[in-house]
Each structure stands twice: as structure tokens, then as C-alpha cells.
Amino acid sequence: MKSLTPTERSRVRRLPKRARYDLDTIYAILDAGFICHVGYVNDRQPYVTPTAYWREGDYVYWHGSHASRMLNHVPARPVCLTVTHLDALVVARSGFHHSINYRSVMIFGRPLRVDDEEAKHRALEHFVERIYPGRWSGLRPVTRKELKATTVLSMPIEEASAKIRTGGPVDDEPDYRLPIWAGVIPVRQVHDTPRADARLAAGIARPANLDTFSRIGIDPA
Amino acid sequence: MKSLTPTERSRVRRLPKRARYDLDTIYAILDAGFICHVGYVNDRQPYVTPTAYWREGDYVYWHGSHASRMLNHVPARPVCLTVTHLDALVVARSGFHHSINYRSVMIFGRPLRVDDEEAKHRALEHFVERIYPGRWSGLRPVTRKELKATTVLSMPIEEASAKIRTGGPVDDEPDYRLPIWAGVIPVRQVHDTPRADARLAAGIARPANLDTFSRIGIDPA
Numbered sequence: 480m481k482s483l484t485p486t487e488r489s490r491v492r493r494l495p496k497r498a499r500y501d502l503d504t505i506y507a508i509l510d511a512g513f514i515c516h517v518g519y520v521n522d523r524q525p526y527v528t529p530t531a532y533w534r535e536g537d538y539v540y541w542h543g544s545h546a547s548r549m550l551n552h553v554p555a556r557p558v559c560l561t562v563t564h565l566d567a568l569v570v571a572r573s574g575f576h577h578s579i580n581y582r583s584v585m586i587f588g589r590p591l592r593v594d595d596e597e598a599k600h601r602a603l604e605h606f607v608e609r610i611y612p613g614r615w616s617g618l619r620p621v622t623r624k625e626l627k628a629t630t631v632l633s634m635p636i637e638e639a640s641a642k643i644r645t646g647g648p649v650d651d652e653p654d655y656r657l658p659i660w661a662g663v664i665p666v667r668q669v670h671d672t673p674r675a676d677a678r679l680a681a682g683i684a685r686p687a688n689l690d691t692f693s694r695i696g697i698d699p700a
Numbered sequence: 701m702k703s704l705t706p707t708e709r710s711r712v713r714r715l716p717k718r719a720r721y722d723l724d725t726i727y728a729i730l731d732a733g734f735i736c737h738v739g740y741v742n743d744r745q746p747y748v749t750p751t752a753y754w755r756e757g758d759y760v761y762w763h764g765s766h767a768s769r770m771l772n773h774v775p776a777r778p779v780c781l782t783v784t785h786l787d788a789l790v791v792a793r794s795g796f797h798h799s800i801n802y803r804s805v806m807i808f809g810r811p812l813r814v815d816d817e818e819a820k821h822r823a824l825e826h827f828v829e830r831i832y833p834g835r836w837s838g839l840r841p842v843t844r845k846e847l848k849a850t851t852v853l854s855m856p857i858e859e860a861s862a863k864i865r866t867g868g869p870v871d872d873e874p875d876y877r878l879p880i881w882a883g884v885i886p887v888r889q890v891h892d893t894p895r896a897d898a899r900l901a902a903g904i905a906r907p908a909n910l911d912t913f914s915r916i917g918i919d920p921a
Contacts, residue, residue: 493764493765493767493768493769513786513887514784514786514800514802516748516750516782516784518737518739518746518748518780519746520741520744520745520746523741523778524709524741524780525739525740525741525778525780526780526806527748527780527781527782529784529802529804531800543714546714547714548714559739559747559748561737561749563737565734565735565889568734568831568832568891569831570832570894572839572840573839573840573842574825574827574836574839574842574846575842575843575846575849575850577827577831577832579734579735579752579831581735581750583750585747587745603795603796606795606798607798610789610790610791610798610800611789611885614791615795617880618793618794618795618880619793619794619875619878619880620794621794625794625796629796647895647897648897654840655899655901656901657840657901658901658904659839659840659901659904660896660904660905660907661896661897662894662895662896662897662900663894663897664891664894664910665891665892665894666889666890666891666892667889667892668888668889668890669887669890670886670887671885671887671888672886673791673884674883674886675881675882676868676869676883676884678868679881680877680879680880682879683879683880683881684881685881686881689885
């Protein structure tokens with residue numbers, strides 16, 4: 480699959496052997512997450528706002544209220560969008576080599592507002608389907624007023640890099656003989672049993688695909 | 701407990717009812733996480749770098765190689781450090797009201813390098829103890845060379861805010877009568893069974909407290 484050419488900004492300097500620029504890897508990391516961190520600059524001050532995001536083709540999207548400070552500020556301005564998954568705590572034989580296994584993606588670009596009503600409608604559908612696949616068709620339809628109250632931003636995945644650490648501790652050669660336990664403590668995000676809303680209308684069964692979805696959850700494996 | 705006074709930067713504008721400024725809440729959110737996102741500006745370009753962090757008293761710390769671009773750039777410069785926990789996917793009766801439960805903290809400040817050797821040593825100890833409590837005393841001691849190769853930054857938790865969404869979907873009043881399932885899908889980070897390093901010295905048993913630690917894990921509850 481296609482690989483991106485690292486730029487001055489997106490090239491991983493520190494530990495370049497952990498870097499990946501192929502879209503397969505970048506997309507897989509993006510598709511495993513729900514929350515990204517959007518960095519932007521306002522009056523020389525950096526802000527890092529966590530927000531839900533989703534990917535569709537070679538674009539990332541995020542959205543929110545048309546009153547959001549971040550959403551109003553960033554269109555056409557430089558943004559760095561980062562997604563990170565913690566995969567393990569790495570326990571070494573010395574303090575120095577303790578580490579963390581992770582997968583992360585950084586995307587640089589200038590987001591644009593999705594203004595076309597149909598495109599916005601589709602974007603909202605993708606957001607809902609990302610949270611809970613198969614959900615959209617059974618919902619009360621979106622109104623024009625709701626569409627108006629929602630700002631959707633999109634940014635192309637053109638200037639991006641992934642960085643990944645996997646595996647166990649890398650200790651100093653003499654330290655391997657020490658009588659010290661070392662290894663990894665895997666960390667995983669899981670879905671728990673869904674809880675029905677207290678105001679659920681009478682006689683509504685839990686959708687059958689909800690359990691499957693929850694069991695699959697967001698296990699990175 | 702003490703509460704911080706929101707500033708122009710740290711005041712939560714959007715959905716202020718989700719905002720918290722008390723240190724109890726801010727510290728609890730910080731102490732539940734391992735990875736933060738550090739936002740900084742270089743030549744008007746924002747960067748958002750994920751990194752391990754820890755809290756000690758009213759300071760946050762992060763560290764890395766003395767060759768790290770981010771660690772070399774940010775001392776005395778404005779930084780926004782954000783920590784976010786995803787707690788649930790919120791499934792509503794309309795697309796518009798789908799949401800996410802989360803706890804997040806944003807800290808604004810200018811980090812300083814920890815140069816004092818003893819303070820740096822202590823900081824590394826806190827990092828290791830954060831990953832795996834009780835670990836430090838059994839390790840091969842840190843060398844001066846390792847200390848030199850490590851940059852540690854600290855930033856006071858003075859200008860900060862927390863933002864929290866909890867609970868179920870908030871639907872439009874007429875929508876509660878619709879025959880649509882709604883509720884929350886809780887999301888949790890868990891520790892899995894620790895895996896010993898392939899090169900473990902012969903006869904090293906898994907430390908007893910490792911299982912307790914892993915069972916407690918990083919359950920937000």
C-alpha cells in the first residue's frame with residue numbers, strides 16, 4: 480500500500496526505527512481509536528483539545544457544536560492531530576530502561592469546514608457508525624436544525640507519521656544476568672456490558688448486534 | 701480542597717457545567733493516566749507529542765532522552781499538557797445526541813528542566829513507581845551516565861482545568877418515546893496478565909505484588 484513521504488514536520492527524529500509512514504499502519508492506528516488530541520495555536524499559545532474523531536478514506540474528521548472555540552478557530556490554520564494507544568507498561572531491570580509500548584499517529588495539516596449539507600449528513604453518519612456500527616439506520620433522522628448547529632471539520636491524511644514501540648524491555652547486556660524480574664504488563668481498552676438508559680421506552684430489547692460489537696470491543700489485537 | 705482560579709486560557713467555555721477546577725478532581729484524573737499529550741509551538745506550527753508523565757505534589761513531570769526534539773524545545777516556552785480518559789460511548793436515540801463520556805485535564809504553563817542530580821534521581825524513581833509501585837528498590841541502581849542522558853521536565857499545576865462528561869444520553873424530550881435502544885457502552889483500560897521477558901535469568905519468580913497491581917490495574921472506578 481501507499482506510503483507517505485516524510486516532511487520536515489512529519490519525519491520522526493527520535494528513534495527513527497520506530498517510525499512508519501505507510502498508510503496501512505497509519506489507518507489501522509487511527510481506526511483503533513475514538514479520541515484524538517487536536518493541537519492548535521492561538522496568539523502564540525498552544526492548546527491541546529481532546530475530541531472524538533473518525534476516518535473516512537484518506538481524511539480524518541472531527542465535529543462538535545458550532546459554538547466550540549476550537550472548531551471555530553482552526554479552519555485553514557495549522558493543526559497537529561495526534562492519536563495514541565497505550566499497549567503495555569515495559570518493566571526493565573534498571574530504572575533507565577523502563578518504558579511504554581504504544582502506537583501513535585501524528586497528522587499535520589489545515590482542516591476545512593464541511594459545509595455541504597449532504598456531506599455533513601454523511602459525516603455525522605460515519606461518526607455514529609464508528610461509535611456503534613449498524614446504528615445509523617435505526618435512529619430518529621437528523622434535522623436541518625441539528626445539522627446547522629453542528630460544525631464538521633475534515634483534514635487530509637497527507638503529511639503524517641506513525642510511531643510504534645512493541646516488545647519487551649531492552650536492557651544493558653550485563654543486566655540480563657541480574658536476579659530481577661522483567662517483562663511487560665499489557666494494557667488494553669475493553670468494552671464493558673452496555674447499560675440501558677433509565678428512560679428506555681417500554682419493551683425495547685437490547686439490539687442483538689450490541690453484544691457482538693461490545694465483545695469485539697476495541698481490542699487492538 | 702483547594703480550587704484553581706480559571707484564567708482566560710484555562711476557563712472552560714463550551715459546556716461550562718462539565719468544568720471542574722478543584723485539585724482533588726484534577727489530581728485524580730492525572731493519577732489515573734500514563735500518557736499525556738504535550739502541545740507546543742515551533743515556528744508557528746503546533747506539535748502534539750504523546751509521552752509518559754507522572755504527578756508529584758502540585759507538579760507534573762515528563763522525561764526522555766536528552767536528544768528529544770520536544771524536550772529540548774519546550775523549556776521556558778508555553779505548553780499545554782492534556783490528559784484524557786475515555787469512559788464510555790454514549791448511544792442516543794438520534795445521531796445528534798451520540799456522545800462520549802470522558803475525563804480530561806488541561807494544564808497550561810512553561811516547563812522547566814530538572815537539573816539538580818538528586819531531584820532528577822527522585823523524578824526517575826517516581827516514574828518507575830508510577831508504572832509499577834514498589835519496583836524501584838529492587839532495581840539495578842541508576843548510573844550517573846544514565847542520569848546525564850535523561851532530560852526531566854517539570855511544570856506546576858497552577859493554571860489548569862478538568863472537563864468531565866458522565867451519565868447516559870441526553871435526548872430531545874419527544875425522542876424518549878421512540879422504540880430505540882439507548883444507553884452507554886462503558887470503556888475501560890485494563891491490565892492483562894504480565895508476560896516475563898524471554899531473557900529472564902534462571903529461577904526468577906514473578907514478584908507477588910505484580911498480580912495485585914495488575915488486578916487493580918488502571919480501572920477508573
